[in-house]
Structure formats: C-alpha cells, structure tokens
Amino acid sequence: MFRRLETGARGRVTVNVDGRPVEMEEGANLAAALLEAGFSPFRTTPASGAPREPYCMMGVCFDCLAIVDNVPNRQTCLERVRAGMTVEIQDGAAAVAKAEEEL
C-alpha cells in the first residue's frame, strides 16, 4: 500500500472514483492520489484484458490511463486533482468487444 508521509496544507476535495466518493488533496498528482486510495487496476489492456497500474509516473508508458471526467485515455500521472472530478477504470478489452458488437 502507498501512504503519504505528511498531510499537506492543501484543502481536501471529493473525487468520484468508480462510483464511490474519495477524499483527496486538491492539486495533488492524480495518479499518486489514486495509488494512495488503493485504486487498482487503472486500466486493462485492449489486447488481453491484463490489468495495469502506473509504471513510469512521467508520461511515457501510458499504463496509468483511465477515464477522467468521461474522457478516456487520460494520462492520470499528468493530471491534478480537482473538486468534483470523476475517475473510472478504463476497460480496454471490454471497449474493444463493445465496438465489435456495434459493428
């Protein structure tokens, strides 16, 4: 489990994470706040449905992708926590299956 060494001076806001309210520090790195909240996995792969979590934390690996405010493929390691934000797991394999069904 990830934990925070010290509680920051920043205000706390509520973020909706997969349908449940989670308190986070406003302006915190979103991927870090999600790891701290135990959000796992962040996404599943389109190829095999394998679960993924942040790997690089610097914007190169794209394993921290999630659906943020209804927009898919957001790199959560490059986002900051804002009040009222929603975050959902990005289910890659399910999205591919759904698109195939629609075809």
Added chain:
Amino acid sequence: MSDANCVDLAIVGSGPVGMAAAIAARRHGLKVAVVDEQPAPGGQIYRDVETADAGRGAILGADYVAGRSLAEAFRESGASYYPSATVWRLASDGLSWSAPAGGGEIAAERILVAGGAMERPFPVKGWTLPGVMTAGAAQILLKSEGVVADDAVFIGCGPLLALVACQYLNAGVRIRAILDTTPPQNRMAALPHLPRALAAPGMLAKGVGMLARIAASPVAVSRRVESVELMGEGHLAAVRWRDPQGSHEIETERAFLHQGIIPNLNMTMAAGCRHVWDERQLAFRPETDVFGRTSLAWLLSAGDGAGIAGAKTAALSGEIAAHAVAYDLERLDTPSFEAATRLPLNARRRELALRPFLDALYRPAQGMRVPEDDDVVVCRCEEVRRGEIARAVAEGCPGPNQLKSFTRAGMGPCQGRLCGHTVVETIAALTGAAPEAVGYYRSRMPVKPVTVGEIAGLSFENNLREKSHG
C-alpha cells in the same frame, strides 16, 4: 498567427536544460517560449522543487534542493512558459502543442529539444504486473507527493536505484530487499576510467556515501543477481531471483525496477535529425556538435535527451545551446560567443570526467536488456512477447519498422518508447547485426497521441507556411 506566438527560440521541456537555456537566451535578448508537459518547471530531476517543503528537501538531499534557484531564475527570465502542454508536432516553422483545455502553435526560428531521459526498459517476466513500477516512478511519487510504499523490493543497477533507496532510508520507509543486478565483471571494466573519474568534483564521494549508507542499514542486499521473475495473478505477489548462492523467493506487493536511463528519443526521431548508436551507453542518441546543433539547421538537442550526462551537465549544455542559437541568429558576434561559451564548456568537461567510469560500472547486464525467455513481454502496449519477435525475425522481418506490421510491437499508445531499445537489441542479438545497422523505429508526428480535432485545428496560416517551405 499573433506576434506573441512568434519567437526566436522555442524550447521543449523545462528541466535543467530548458530552464538554463531560457535564462541564457533571454540574456541575449531573444524571444523565448518554453513548452512542458508537466504543470511546474524542474523536469523529472527537480520535479515540484518549487513546492517541496524543508522536510521533503531533507529526505531528497541537497542536489535536489539546488534546483530551486534555477527554477526561480527561470520564472524571472521573461520567457513565455506553457506548462501542462504536450508538444505533438515540431517542424522547421515551429511547433504545435495540446492541453486538456485546448492547444496552440508557436512559430520559431530555432527549436531546442530538451526532452531529458527515461528509464531503460527492464523486460523481465511479470514486469507489466500492477505493483511493479520503476525506481524513478517511486522517486517521483516521493518528490511530488511524499507518497511512499513500505516493504518494496528494489531491483536493478545504477546510481538512481541507490539514490532512491537512500531517500527511502532518509524518510524512514522500510525496504524489503535490494537485488543488485550489476554484472560483477563491470568493476574491472570500469577501473581504467577511475583516475579520470577522481577528477570529477564531489560526485564520486557522493556515490560512495550512498553505497555506505545502504551497507550500514539493516536492508538485505543480494548481489550478482543473474535473473529476476516478478510473480502474481493480477498483482505482484512475489519476486524470484537467481544469484551465485542459488534460487530465492520473497513475498512482496511492490517492486521498483531500474537499470539506467536512456535519451527520450521520440521528439528528435520524429523531427528527422540524424541519430547514432552509443555503444558505451547502449542507446541511440541524436548526433550533435558540442553546442547541441543537430543535423537539421533549425533543431538543437541538449542534455540527457542528447546522451546521458546528468543534471549539472544538462544545465550547462542548455546554456551553451542558447549561446549557439544567439550566435546563429546573429545576436552575438564571434568574440562574444567564444567568451560566453568558454566557462560553461570548461565546467562541462569537468563534470563529464565521471561519465565513462559510471557508464562502465553500471552497464546493465545483457540478460536484463535482451530477454531470452520467449514468454517475456517486450512491447507492453500491444503485449508482444519475445517469442513473437524471434518468429518474425526467423520469417525474414529485417528490422524494427517491419516488425510493426509483423507483430504490432511499437504501435500502441507509448509509440515504442518502452520497447524501442529492447526491440533493437533483440533483433541485433538474433541476427548478429550491429544495433546501428538494425536502426530504430521511425517515429512520426504526432509525437504524442492527440485527437483528430486537434490536428484539424491547425491554423490555416501555418499550413500555408508549411506548403511554401515544402
């Protein structure tokens, strides 16, 4: 395009290179824009240095805190600064950037790519499992948020692995074990470079201090680790490794991997300047002159993105590149240019004295870079395993670009960043060709994924300019 978006020098990245270059270029009166993906200046090395309090500074150390004065000078330099903006196109006329709230374009006479480094891929069994991240990622969590994980296993080789372990010890965070994959023969190979390294100011002592700190701690260190396997169903549960004493296994939910850093190449590759294989650093890098000029007249590259040399060297290289741009744009005459570059060139020469020693001492093991087990995932995005690459090569696939059509390796959202060097070295090992001859993925614009809307939003004026160039 409005006047505000036309500059002499556009800089991609606000790490030590970008900040130092902006400061120096502004001193010569150049109009400068700095675009960076992160919300605050500092790059990865000085990440969130402006907001880190004294407590975090004490954990991270003096070299990190030193970035604060550079960030202050950068803020006061008068350069236009675009944070949280991802550059996805660069060309002789300028660059395009995108952000969640929209994007824009900047016309520039010269572009300096200061994209820094990324960690070398660590393709071992299970490296895609949740619970596994790079040591650099763990350090970013500590730097920017003070977020840490107890009982993690640190695996790999290189100064950063030792540094992050020391920072964890400073913070009082428990470390389960350190598995050192540094090949034992590296010591002999590094020895001839030691006399020159001793001339490098302070750095060697810092390294020795870190190793002593770890040795004096209660953390279990396993050396000469020959193979590593990360195990778990859906999440990391255990690490298994082999060393001269035999096979071992420990339970853990977190593992931090690291085996050196490599230039972040996609930007310079997509721009199309010439790149060379650096055998000492086992990586491609853009070919540059001592001032950072690439094979393209409008493009410069400096710092770790042009070859790994560390943060202090990076700031010096950024300053030198800015002087070169001022000279090339005729804002500096030859004597002033020579006077401006003399000190930073000399200082950089001193800093670089340590590099051949470090490169030899921490040269990552072949077995950790080039997987032999067919089951190991090489391309994380498209989940292409080593076996599929070997089959494609056996069927006649001649190189990384053709491998994309054979296997989809390199075609996922990371655009080959996390598999490029593994693919090059794997093909080289399978065919007996030199990495230089194998070549790298051909990167193209957009350098980062963008929406079709953003591409359609390119200004008409700029499209015309591109046509008139072509």
